[in-house]
Structure formats: C-alpha cells, structure tokens
Amino acid sequence: MAQKNYCISKETSKQPHNGSNPVNNVCKFFTAIPMQRSRPLQQAEPDLNSRILTAAQHLFARQGFEKTTTRQLAEKAGVAEGTLFRHFDNKKSILAAVVTQGWSEMLTDLLTELSEVASYKAVSKVMQKRMLHLHEHGDMMRVCFMEAQYHPELRERIETDVIGKMQSVTEAFIQTGIDRGVYRSLNPELVARIFLGMFMIAGFSQDTLTEARSPKEQKDMAELLADVFLHGILAPAC
Amino acid sequence: MAQKNYCISKETSKQPHNGSNPVNNVCKFFTAIPMQRSRPLQQAEPDLNSRILTAAQHLFARQGFEKTTTRQLAEKAGVAEGTLFRHFDNKKSILAAVVTQGWSEMLTDLLTELSEVASYKAVSKVMQKRMLHLHEHGDMMRVCFMEAQYHPELRERIETDVIGKMQSVTEAFIQTGIDRGVYRSLNPELVARIFLGMFMIAGFSQDTLTEARSPKEQKDMAELLADVFLHGILAPAC
Amino acid sequence: MAQKNYCISKETSKQPHNGSNPVNNVCKFFTAIPMQRSRPLQQAEPDLNSRILTAAQHLFARQGFEKTTTRQLAEKAGVAEGTLFRHFDNKKSILAAVVTQGWSEMLTDLLTELSEVASYKAVSKVMQKRMLHLHEHGDMMRVCFMEAQYHPELRERIETDVIGKMQSVTEAFIQTGIDRGVYRSLNPELVARIFLGMFMIAGFSQDTLTEARSPKEQKDMAELLADVFLHGILAPAC
Amino acid sequence: MAQKNYCISKETSKQPHNGSNPVNNVCKFFTAIPMQRSRPLQQAEPDLNSRILTAAQHLFARQGFEKTTTRQLAEKAGVAEGTLFRHFDNKKSILAAVVTQGWSEMLTDLLTELSEVASYKAVSKVMQKRMLHLHEHGDMMRVCFMEAQYHPELRERIETDVIGKMQSVTEAFIQTGIDRGVYRSLNPELVARIFLGMFMIAGFSQDTLTEARSPKEQKDMAELLADVFLHGILAPAC
DNA sequence: AATGAATGAGCGTTCATTCAT
DNA sequence: AATGAATGAACGCTCATTCAT
Known part of the structure; x- marks a missing residue:
C-alpha cells in the first residue's frame, strides 16, 4: 500500500516548495458520504x-x-x-x-497545514496547532472513538474514509522527510500512526480520563507532545 | 502535587541502585476497592x-x-x-x-519493571515489554476506557486509583531521569502523561480502530513507539 | 318488516307478469348515504x-x-x-x-334480475349469474364483511341499507314462490337468508379461504350452489 | 316467530353400517401444531x-x-x-x-358424528347439531376467518390443517352417499364445499352481520339450512 | 385547493430487577 | 444459595392528523 523501503537521504533545501510536497497529491481526498434516508425529503429542512x-x-x-x-x-x-x-x-x-459529518473539516485543516508546512522540522508546529483546535471537534471525536467500537460498519467507514486518508497523507509526508534526511530512517507507516496517535493522547488528556484541563495546561501538553515527537523522529544533528 | 522545578543535572552512574529508585517509595500503593453489595453474602461463592x-x-x-x-x-x-x-x-x-479488578496486576507489573530498570535509557525496553503484554488486559482496558466516559463515578475511581498511581510513579521516575541528566529537562508531569498515553496508542493501534494486527506488526509498533519516545526525551548525547 | 304468514298456495302461471312480481314494490329502495365531511368543500373534487x-x-x-x-x-x-x-x-x-358506495350497483343488478325472472324455477339462473359477477365487487365485499365485524356503526348501516333491503326483497320473492306452490312451504325469511348466504359461500370459495379458483371451477361451483339451493327449496314435483 | 316443521319425507333404508363409513379411514387426521416460542419455558405455566x-x-x-x-x-x-x-x-x-388451538375439538366432533351417522339422510341431523354448537367456537372461528385474510401463513395453515381435512372427509362421505344412490350424482368435491359453506352461513347468520339471534331463531335457521341442503342433494325419491 | 413537514400519543417489545419457590 | 417466571417502566418507532405555506 505504501512505499516500504525508507532510507537515508539528505534534505538539501529546508523549503519544500509546494509542488514537491507529497501531501498535495492526496488532496481532494474524500467525498460526501450520504447516510440519511433515501426518501426525497433529504435536504428539505x-x-x-x-x-x-x-x-x-x-x-x-x-x-x-x-x-x-x-x-x-x-x-x-x-x-x-x-x-x-x-x-x-x-x-x-x-x-x-x-x-461522518465533521471529520471533513478536521481532515482538511490538517492536510492543508501539512501541505503548507515550511520545513519538515516545523511538523511539530502543525501538530501543536491542530491539537489546540482538537476540542472544537471533541464531541464528534469522542463519539467516533467510542461508538466505532461497537458498530463495525461505522468503524469500517471511519477507517476507510478518515483514518486511512490521514494515514496515507501523513505517511507520504514522513517518507519525504526521511528521504530528505531530516527524519531518522524509520518505518513511515508506523511513524504516521504514532503521529496520529499523538492526537489521541492529546484528546484524551484534555478531557477524557481527566478533569477538563486549563488552556495553559493544554497548550503545554500540546507543545510537549509535539516536541517529544519531533525529537523522537529527527535525525541526529551531528 | 509533584515537584515543579526540573532541571539539568548529569547522571553519574548508569546503574540506579535499587535504594534510590524513586518508584519503590510509591509501591504498595493501592488497596482493594470494595464495590459489591453490603449484604453478608458477599463473598459467599x-x-x-x-x-x-x-x-x-x-x-x-x-x-x-x-x-x-x-x-x-x-x-x-x-x-x-x-x-x-x-x-x-x-x-x-x-x-x-x-x-476495579484487574488493574492491580497490570499496575504492579509496570511498577515492578520500572523499579528494576537497569538504566534510564532502558525505559524503552519496559515500555516495549508492557505494550506487548497489553492485549492480555485488552478486554478490561477497553471496558475501562469506554465506559469510564459515561460513568463519572467510575472515571473518578480509575483516575484516582489507577491513572493517578501510575502517573505519580512514572513522574517520579522521569524526574529522576531528568535530575540525572539522562532526559531532557522537560515537565515531568506531562512527560509521564505522554509515557502513559503511549500505551493508549499501542492499545488502540492493536485492535481498536484497525483490524487485528499481526504479532510482528505489534512488535514493530511497540518498538518504534518506545524508540520514538526515548529519543524524544533523551538529552542530546553530544 | 316482512310479511310473516307464508303458506301453501299453488302457482298457477309459470310466467310472473311484471306487475305482480313483488320485487318491484321494493325498488327505488335506497338513497345516498352521506358520510363525508360537513364542510362545504365536500364534493369539490x-x-x-x-x-x-x-x-x-x-x-x-x-x-x-x-x-x-x-x-x-x-x-x-x-x-x-x-x-x-x-x-x-x-x-x-x-x-x-x-x-356504502358500490353496493348500489350490486343491489340494483340483483333486484333487477329477480324482478325480471321468467319463472320461479329460474332463480337458480339469477343466482348463478350474480355469483359469476361477484368478483367484480370482490374488494368492496371483502372490506364490508371484514370491517363490519369491528365497526358497529358500519355494520348497522350495512345491515339496514343493504342486507335488510336484499333480505326483504328476496323474502317477498320467496314468499310468492311459496304461495304459488313452486317452493316448499318453508320460512321465507330464513330461506331468503340462505339465498343470500349462498353468495357468501360463493364469495369465500372463490378467493378467500382458498387459492384463487379457475373460471371453470367458479362456474361449476356457482351452478352447483344454485342447483342445490333450488332443489332444496323446490316443492316435490310429484 | 316462525312456523317450525314444514315438510315431510321418509327415509326407507340405506343404513350404512359403521364399518363401511368412509370417514373412519381419515380419522386420526391431524397433529398438534406447535407455534409458540422455542425457549424451553414453553409449557412452564x-x-x-x-x-x-x-x-x-x-x-x-x-x-x-x-x-x-x-x-x-x-x-x-x-x-x-x-x-x-x-x-x-x-x-x-x-x-x-x-x-391453531380450538379447531381440533370442533373438527373431531364433526368427524366423529359424520362417522357415526346412522343413515346418509341423517346428514342433516349432524349438520344441525354442529351448527347449534357453532357459537361455542364462535370467537375462534371469527378470528380465523377474519385474520386469515391478512396473514397468508395463517391462511395456509388453516387451509391445510383444517379446511383441507374437513373437506376430504366430507368429500369421501358424500361420494359414498352418491355411490349408494342416496344423493344425486353431483361433484362430491363441490358438494363437500357447500356442506362446509353452510356452516359459514350459519355462523355469520348467528352473530356476524346481524344482531345476535335468539336460540330459537338459531335453531330454526340450523334446521332449515340442513333441510335445504339435504333436499338439495338427495336423489329424487320417485 | 393542495401540500407535506411536523406532531405526539400510543404502539410492540425489551430487560433490569424482584421474589416465591 | 440459586433459580427463573413475572414484572412494568421505558425504549425505538409509527402514523393519523394538523396547519403553515
């Protein structure tokens, strides 16, 4: 599914000009998923x-x-x-x-930012920013994570339409980062999974298994999460 | 609750002799939580x-x-x-x-391993090992994560009795790692949260939002997760 | 309501000239039954x-x-x-x-034929013919029989306006047949009821408790029913 | 209200000795039809x-x-x-x-009487007697006739298990009557249908499309119905 | 006059809980 | 102590009827 041989290659220019950012290729990635009644009164009200x-x-x-x-x-x-x-x-x-509804916006935002990122090192900024906006979609995400457990059709749809999309876009991004030598030579599929998983931590830390955090704490957490991730994948400087 | 000013200090000996491992202080940390009926027939069968x-x-x-x-x-x-x-x-x-039942074993295992860890750099090994054992407690954890959402009393109990315990033990561990200069000087509370959150990623990656992963994949994921985390918090070598 | 003393009297002429056919007296027998809304828009469309x-x-x-x-x-x-x-x-x-609607035609047809019947022995022809036309009104009849069960007002109306009418006309016809000595000296009220009931048998035999019958079978059944009825009421020839 | 015994006709011989009564061959004709839940609590209460x-x-x-x-x-x-x-x-x-329940008794009664009938001319006695007992099963019959309309599975079951049984037993009885020259040579299948249909008339006359009849009226109706039927099918005496 | 979206009472059915055995 | 039949409140859902357009 995704390219598998990931290895060393130096990043020459810190500026990924848009044309070469792999994320762009995957955009325009998903289409509306109708799941309401078939009777003609659909959009009536x-x-x-x-x-x-x-x-x-x-x-x-x-x-x-x-x-x-x-x-x-x-x-x-x-x-x-x-x-x-x-x-x-x-x-x-x-x-x-x-x-189904609501992912679209989230997804678009993430991908847009990823595609416009100035430098592969700036990935942490994207992560941070997205995390801080996470709570806007908190309810929807919680519903998804929770109910997907028990409703296989739902899970499949989310996996295909949302997670799958995010995963492949992120993977491509990571792969390029690796190719350019910015990131350590790790399995990009799994790294992408970790990247996405970080949002889970952020999300759950914010309000799930814990009393609602203050904005300051949320910011700190987001920063740290992004920082740890970046340090975790960055190729050694020296 | 936890010490706040965390900063630079070099780790002199790679061998944390048991006596100084802060985790030990917290052990024997939780007691049975009775939540069954008060009638005398409680333990009858x-x-x-x-x-x-x-x-x-x-x-x-x-x-x-x-x-x-x-x-x-x-x-x-x-x-x-x-x-x-x-x-x-x-x-x-x-x-x-x-x-409430079942955490005890998991918790004990984690804390035991943490307390016996040979080197602060070996924290990733602990993480890895625990992750691979995660599925043994998969059902219980899934129940906890899912249902805690909707049952505040339950959540509170889990937070206090389980997460809180793990958090403070891990935090103490991290703090010491920082003090010794092995880890970057980061907020230990948040780092501990990330540490624990990593298990969430592992857990969800294993079987929740994704088809059941092969053991090999699970192992790879656990390794990478542990590795990224370790790199993410390790103080620069040079 | 209906004449009660029925007894022996010979039929002199086989040809009941129209003027003496008792059915005619009852014709022009029922009027429109308004049951729709009182608002003026009644007949609007x-x-x-x-x-x-x-x-x-x-x-x-x-x-x-x-x-x-x-x-x-x-x-x-x-x-x-x-x-x-x-x-x-x-x-x-x-x-x-x-x-209420739809009986009118059925009723009129039956009564017309009864009033024009050439000989009292020809009742069976009328019966036969009517039975074969029964299915034209099948839906309406089924609705009546079925729903009348559960809607007393409806039943009353049908009884009064339809069954009652048919009953009294038929009764008069039978009475005359008896008077003329063509039919056995039986209770004309009950005979009329049987006459009408025969249609029920025909109706039910056609399509209710049985798979739809072929036209041939329907015809045979109608013939036999009419024949048995006629033989059943005919005065002994010898 | 109505005069009672109007008409005469003697039965001369034709004594069907029990052994030759064809109805006997068909007895032991139907078995219990279980239609309640499959869980073991079936007969519990x-x-x-x-x-x-x-x-x-x-x-x-x-x-x-x-x-x-x-x-x-x-x-x-x-x-x-x-x-x-x-x-x-x-x-x-x-x-x-x-x-399903309740037919059994009715059916058994009818067939028993039919099998024990002293003379083919006495068929009208059976009919009469059965008709007078009809109202004991009135509710059940009404339910059957009515609801069978709208529930094909039900109808099929009734047709097969009840009507079909009655029909074939009656048919055999009629056929023998014809063979012995007691009955006119008519299609025995249809005659049987009429025989059974007569009960419908009786049933409906009793309480369906009509206010509840007095016992006297019921008796009269039953008698007449049986009499008309018998005369309708009897071979001419002379 | 005709529409069809909105309504809410009431349907058939489920299921956590009780209690006589 | 264990059972499982009985319970009835509460569920998801339907549909005859209303009414603003």
Missing part, C-alpha cells in the same frame, strides 16, 4: 437536520449512544420525536451522520 | 463471582455495557439471571467490579 | 374523491383497514397525505364511504 | 398460557387483531405486558396460537 445532529453529537458524546434516548434527542434538538424519524431512518443512522 | 466478572469483562468489551443484557451475562457465566443479583447489587456494580 | 375511494377499496381489501396507512392510501391515490383529510374527516370515514 | 389465549380469542374476535393492543391483552389476561412475551415470541404468534 437543513435547519432541523443540523439541529438534530448537533444535539446528537452532544448527547452521544456525554452519555453514549445507547444511553441517549430518542426522547432526549428530540427534546434537545427542540423537535418532536417523530420528526427525528422524518429526517433519519432510525436512531443509528443519526449516529452514522454525526460520525 | 467466589467461584461464581469471578465467573460472572469474566463473562462481564468479555461481553462489555465487545458489546459495550448498555448493549449487554443481564440475560447474556447470566448465560455466559452459566448462572441464572437472578443469581447475578445475589452477587452484585445491580448491573452497574458488575461494571464497577470489572473495572 | 369528485375526481380525487373517487381516486381515493378506489385506492382505499383496493388496499383495505388486501391489508385490512388497520394495516393500511394513510401514507399508502395517499400514494396509491396519487395525492398528498394532507389531501385525504380535505376530502374525508378522518381515516374511518374513508372506510365508511368505501363500504 | 399452562395456566397463564391459556389465560392469555382466552383473552386473545375474545379480544381479537371483537376488535380484530390489529386493534387489540398488547396492553389490553395483558390486562384482560390479568398478567403484566412483559409476561406475554415470555410466553409468546410476539403478538402475531399469539394470533397463531389462538387460531
């Missing part, structure tokens, strides 16, 4: 639709999918219970919609 | 008790707490449904018991 | 109205009243769901309309 | 089981299957709603159980 999804994201993130009743969902969204089922075929496809 | 918990761990990990019915639980444990409620006050306290 | 009724007859006959949703009804009729309620007060009054 | 079925028979007959809610069912049966689903897989299988 975008307002209600997104009110429902927002409510769902919030509740699912806090109580889990199973514990959230359609009654609660309707109330939080400010609609009648029956209305939910006019917009989505069933409760589960609300989950699916929550999960 | 230890056999049944653990059969139930094993079944629960398995089912909760695969289907989630909410989706697991007491009927399934009873069937898998080979007891009558009513029997569950002789041994536990209610379904939730089965979850609580699953979550 | 006769086209839609009958499209709805046709759809309803079809669906009610196949799925029953309760199982047929207004959505299906609207779709089959090619109108919007809301439109149904402009034309009828509620779902039940669609049933009422289906049930 | 026969009391509740039949209380539920009795309640269901009553309610389904009066309101129809769809209109009867499980709430009502439970209340009438004097059990909790959940209990229904401990005894039956779902609402529909309660219907199935109602339909």
